[in-house]
Every structure is written in structure tokens, then in C-alpha cells.
Amino acid sequence: MSSTSKVPPPSARDRIVQTAFRLFYAHGIRATGIDLIIAESGVAKATFYKHFPSKDDLVVAYLDVVDEAWSGQLHAAAEAAGPAPADQLVGLFDALGNACRREGYRGCGFINAAAETAPGSRVHDRTVAHKTSVRAWVRDVAEDAGAKDPDALSRALTLLLDGGLASGALDASPDAAVVAKASAQALVGAAVGPTRRGAAGKTRGRA
Amino acid sequence: MSSTSKVPPPSARDRIVQTAFRLFYAHGIRATGIDLIIAESGVAKATFYKHFPSKDDLVVAYLDVVDEAWSGQLHAAAEAAGPAPADQLVGLFDALGNACRREGYRGCGFINAAAETAPGSRVHDRTVAHKTSVRAWVRDVAEDAGAKDPDALSRALTLLLDGGLASGALDASPDAAVVAKASAQALVGAAVGPTRRGAAGKTRGRA
DNA sequence: CGGAAGGTAGACAGGTCTGTCTATCTCGTG
DNA sequence: CACGAGATAGACAGACCTGTCTACCTTCCG
Structure with missing residues (x-):
């Protein structure tokens, strides 16, 4: 003022x-x-x-942009999959497919950044914070979906996601995304249980 | 001479x-x-x-060493899991756990190398070749295990593996390896057939 | 003995990198 | 108008990086 x-x-x-x-x-x-x-x-x-x-300050600002962009795509893909949390857990993998298909795709900016910086550096820490926040969000959705072990499920799904990001940068084949999504489907199905998938209900707020 | x-x-x-x-x-x-x-x-x-x-020549030689080391650990872990191919597919994830626990663990040397080199460069290509060869080996084991779709299963497992390598370099928590192995177990179980871990992979009782 | 192969030590060139500093210009506001 | 904030252009310092080159030394083997 x-x-x-x-x-x-x-x-x-x-x-x-x-x-x-x-x-x-x-x-x-x-x-x-x-x-x-x-x-x-x-x-x-x-x-x-x-x-x-310093250059590091710019790198951190860059990672903030990457964070915002990628988290946005993840949330959008999840929401596009419908209101059921279990569907959203699978649907978020569409963000991976879209990313892989994009021209100039080079994998996850965070993983790449962490690969060229020392553990303990600001840049590295920023990467860890990003991955942690994504996993926390997935965990929340998994909980909403009624997963028996939301921690394990979110860990498994983010593992799949990171794998897709890392290897998608290499062979750039969209197969990876397709397989990742199918695997996610299987894991979610097993983790949520044979009961009906969490009924639509509350829509989880985005971070 | x-x-x-x-x-x-x-x-x-x-x-x-x-x-x-x-x-x-x-x-x-x-x-x-x-x-x-x-x-x-x-x-x-x-x-x-x-x-x-040139430095690139050394980098390629370095990657050859990484390839040998990592492939060796993978094969050893698989063999240690027993003679059944289905068990080996799960057991190879122990190599991931061991690697994560090692002091100075910094993820996959190939992924890191690819992150800091341009696609199309020799170093990048070497990385792609490595990942392809690992996946081909997993595919063979998956086939032996009687998987319905060895290509998809090998893709899924290597996705999990790469995810564990990438994220293990960040939080360095062995949880990732544990969850990766459990997920692999689930995926292998589903892909090999309803006969849950029925010893040798020859028994494919898929209807 | 003699010579070739291959190792050692280190100066040097030319380029690039981060970061500092000076000097000028523009513009909004009191 | 005057002034100060903030932008611009670009020289400059100091470090580091890759790769070349000269000169000497050791060792093996015919």
C-alpha cells in the first residue's frame, strides 16, 4: 500500500x-x-x-516454473479422468503420455537437474521437495480412493511415474506411458481392493 | 605384431x-x-x-564400466532368487535395494549421464543401448516365466526399476526399493497368471 | 648397445564461464 | 524541473576447461 x-x-x-x-x-x-x-x-x-x-538463484526459479507446470498437468490429467479418486490415480498418467509426445521432450527437469548437482545443494533440495509434494498429493488421492496402504500405493505410483519420465527421455517412445498407465491400473485395482471403487464424492482440493 | x-x-x-x-x-x-x-x-x-x-571417449569407457557393474548386480540378484524365472523377475529388485543402501549412491549413472548430454550424442546413445539391453534381458526372463505379454511386463518392470533408480538418488530411502519389489511382485503375479507364484514358470495355468 | 614404445612433467593456447563494475539512458513522480 | 530507481551496453577480471606440444626418462628386447 x-x-x-x-x-x-x-x-x-x-x-x-x-x-x-x-x-x-x-x-x-x-x-x-x-x-x-x-x-x-x-x-x-x-x-x-x-x-x-547467482546462477543458482536462477536455477531455483527455473525449478519453480517446472514444478508449477508439471503439477498443473498432473492435476489436470487427474481431474479429466473423472470424479472417482481411483480413476484419477490412473488418469494422472495421461500427463506422462502427453509430455512424452511433446516435441523437445527431455524428461523430468527435476531429475535432470538433480543429476548434475551435488546432493545437499539448494537445487538438489528443491528437487526433493518437488518429488515429496507430488507424492503427498498422490497419497491424498489414494487415501480418498480407499487404498489399504496409501503410502505404499503413492510410492509405487510415483515410482512408475518417475520411471516413465526418466526412460521416456531416452527412447521417447510413448509405449512407456501406455505401459505405465496400465501398470498403474493394475496396482490401483489391487490396492483399493475388490470393493467398488471409491464412489465419487468429495473432490480433493489441489495444493 | x-x-x-x-x-x-x-x-x-x-x-x-x-x-x-x-x-x-x-x-x-x-x-x-x-x-x-x-x-x-x-x-x-x-x-x-x-x-x-577426447573427454567423450573417456565418458563412453566410463559408461561401459557402469554397464558391466549394474548388469552384473542385476543378474546376480536375479539368480539369487532361485531358478524360477518368475521369482527372478522379482528378485532382481534386490539389486536396487542394495544399490540404494550403498554409501555415495547417486542413482543410475546412465540416467545421470543422459541428463547432461544432448540427445543424439554418443553418450546419450550409449545410455539408450544400455537401457535397451537390460529390457531385452528382462523380456527374455519374462518369456521364460510364461508371461502373457513379455514385452509389456518387461517394460513395466524396467519402468519400476528406473523409477527406483531415479528417485532413490533423491530421498535415498530404501522404502522405494521395497515398494518397487512389492509392486513388481504384484505385476509379475498378474502377468504370469492366476497361479500365484507356483514354483517354476512352466506352469502357466492361464485359462 | 641401441632404439622404439610408452610413461612423466608441465608450459601453453584459446575458449568459456561466472560475476563485477563503469557509464549512460529513460521515465515516473514529487 | 530535479531526482532517484532501474534498465542498457559492454569492458573486464579471474578462474577453469579442453586439448597440444616439447622435453626428458625408463624399460624391454633384439
């Missing part, structure tokens, strides 16, 4: 993050130099370093 | 590869400079470049 009640400006910082997203994801973090990001985003070096005192 | 029958030298090249293995795996490929490898392996620069004209 005092002075800077100005709304988010559509420039500078956003352009940097956007460019970083594109380059980091496509070529890797270490392979992408600050100078290139500066050139491609069309800002001055001083401006860049004002917003991001 | 004249008379150089004095072949087996336990030195030079091997020391380089061994050092590279340790450093590449622990810190990543790009993060590890040639100079450090040279210093730590105790060879001269000229010697290094005689054996490996």
Missing part, C-alpha cells in the same frame, strides 16, 4: 526466467551459460544480476 | 577409467574436469590423451 502497489510487470525478470526455462530444459543447466540467457532474453547483465545474484 | 606378448598391464588406462568412474559418478560428468582425473589417477596428460583422444 505505500508505494509499490504496481502490479506485476510483464517484463525483465519474467523474460529471464522464461528463457532460462527453455534453455535449461533443452540443454541442461551446466551446459547453458549465463551469457546466453542474457543475450536471448534481451536484458542487460547488470539487470540479470540484480534479479538473480 | 612383433613380440609384445606382455599384455596384461594393471596400470595406466585402468587407473584412468577407475578414477573417472569414481569422479564422474560422484560429481557428474561436466562437473569433473580432465585435469582432476589426470591428477587423481596419477598419469601424465600426454598419456591420458593417448588413451582417450
Whole structure:
């Protein structure tokens, strides 16, 4: 209220993050130099370093974008599968299929980032936080679905998901996503039990 | 050849590869400079470049070592599970558990390598070849086990395996391996037929 | 003895990387 | 208008990285 009640400006910082997203994801973090990001985003070096005192700061901001994007796709795919939690657990794998099919798909930005940074670093920790939050969300849905052991089921499903993300980046074949979804179906079916799938009811809030 | 029958030298090249293995795996490929490898392996620069004209050559040699090591552990774990192919399909996940528990575990060297190299590069291709060969082996075992769809089953199991490798590098919790194995058990059981773990895989009583 | 093969030590070139710093320009607001 | 905030352009420092090259040394073997 005092002075800077100005709304988010559509420039500078956003352009940097956007460019970083594109380059980091496509070529890797270490392979992408600050100078290139500066050139491609069309800002001055001083401006860049004002917003991001170090490259690591930018990397973390990049991962925030990845987090938002991927979580959004996951939630959207789950919701598109219908109101039943058990169906959503399977449906979220459509996000994997869509991602694999996308041009320039290079796997999970987080896994890739973690692969080139030391455990314990900020970047690595950010990755762990992301994976933890995804698993927590899946766990909640699994609980709604009436799974006998939501922890184990969410762990199994995210394992499948991460596997799809990792190997999908390699052979880029959509088979992986199809098989992952089918496997998820089998696991969910077994874990929820022979009883009717959790009836539609409450729709779980998204994080 | 004249008379150089004095072949087996336990030195030079091997020391380089061994050092590279340790450093590449622990810190990543790009993060590890040639100079450090040279210093730590105790060879001269000229010697290094005689054996490996470029860093990429060394990286490929490193991946060969990783391939051998990991494939060996996989096969050993499978064999340790007994003679029944269906049991072996589940047992191979013990290799994952052992790996996760090891000090300095940093996930799959191949996935990490692929994460920091461009698709289409030699290193990337080497990774794809490795993953393909593992999957082919699992497929063969699945076939022996009498799986209805060995391709799908092998794909599902390697998905689980890759997921465990990728996420195990993050939270380093052995839970992942336990859940992966249990999931594998469920998937194998469902794919091999209703006869739940009926000893040898020949007994396919699928209706 | 003599010579070839291969190892050692380290300077060097040329490029790239992160991050700092100066100097100028623009613009909104008091 | 004046002023300060924030952007721009780009030189620069210092480190590091890959790869080349010279020069010397050891060892084996005919």
C-alpha cells in the first residue's frame, strides 16, 4: 500500500526466467551459460544480476516454473479422468503420455537437474521437495480412493511415474506411458481392493 | 605384431577409467574436469590423451564400466532368487535395494549421464543401448516365466526399476526399493497368471 | 648397445564461464 | 524541473576447461 502497489510487470525478470526455462530444459543447466540467457532474453547483465545474484538463484526459479507446470498437468490429467479418486490415480498418467509426445521432450527437469548437482545443494533440495509434494498429493488421492496402504500405493505410483519420465527421455517412445498407465491400473485395482471403487464424492482440493 | 606378448598391464588406462568412474559418478560428468582425473589417477596428460583422444571417449569407457557393474548386480540378484524365472523377475529388485543402501549412491549413472548430454550424442546413445539391453534381458526372463505379454511386463518392470533408480538418488530411502519389489511382485503375479507364484514358470495355468 | 614404445612433467593456447563494475539512458513522480 | 530507481551496453577480471606440444626418462628386447 505505500508505494509499490504496481502490479506485476510483464517484463525483465519474467523474460529471464522464461528463457532460462527453455534453455535449461533443452540443454541442461551446466551446459547453458549465463551469457546466453542474457543475450536471448534481451536484458542487460547488470539487470540479470540484480534479479538473480547467482546462477543458482536462477536455477531455483527455473525449478519453480517446472514444478508449477508439471503439477498443473498432473492435476489436470487427474481431474479429466473423472470424479472417482481411483480413476484419477490412473488418469494422472495421461500427463506422462502427453509430455512424452511433446516435441523437445527431455524428461523430468527435476531429475535432470538433480543429476548434475551435488546432493545437499539448494537445487538438489528443491528437487526433493518437488518429488515429496507430488507424492503427498498422490497419497491424498489414494487415501480418498480407499487404498489399504496409501503410502505404499503413492510410492509405487510415483515410482512408475518417475520411471516413465526418466526412460521416456531416452527412447521417447510413448509405449512407456501406455505401459505405465496400465501398470498403474493394475496396482490401483489391487490396492483399493475388490470393493467398488471409491464412489465419487468429495473432490480433493489441489495444493 | 612383433613380440609384445606382455599384455596384461594393471596400470595406466585402468587407473584412468577407475578414477573417472569414481569422479564422474560422484560429481557428474561436466562437473569433473580432465585435469582432476589426470591428477587423481596419477598419469601424465600426454598419456591420458593417448588413451582417450577426447573427454567423450573417456565418458563412453566410463559408461561401459557402469554397464558391466549394474548388469552384473542385476543378474546376480536375479539368480539369487532361485531358478524360477518368475521369482527372478522379482528378485532382481534386490539389486536396487542394495544399490540404494550403498554409501555415495547417486542413482543410475546412465540416467545421470543422459541428463547432461544432448540427445543424439554418443553418450546419450550409449545410455539408450544400455537401457535397451537390460529390457531385452528382462523380456527374455519374462518369456521364460510364461508371461502373457513379455514385452509389456518387461517394460513395466524396467519402468519400476528406473523409477527406483531415479528417485532413490533423491530421498535415498530404501522404502522405494521395497515398494518397487512389492509392486513388481504384484505385476509379475498378474502377468504370469492366476497361479500365484507356483514354483517354476512352466506352469502357466492361464485359462 | 641401441632404439622404439610408452610413461612423466608441465608450459601453453584459446575458449568459456561466472560475476563485477563503469557509464549512460529513460521515465515516473514529487 | 530535479531526482532517484532501474534498465542498457559492454569492458573486464579471474578462474577453469579442453586439448597440444616439447622435453626428458625408463624399460624391454633384439
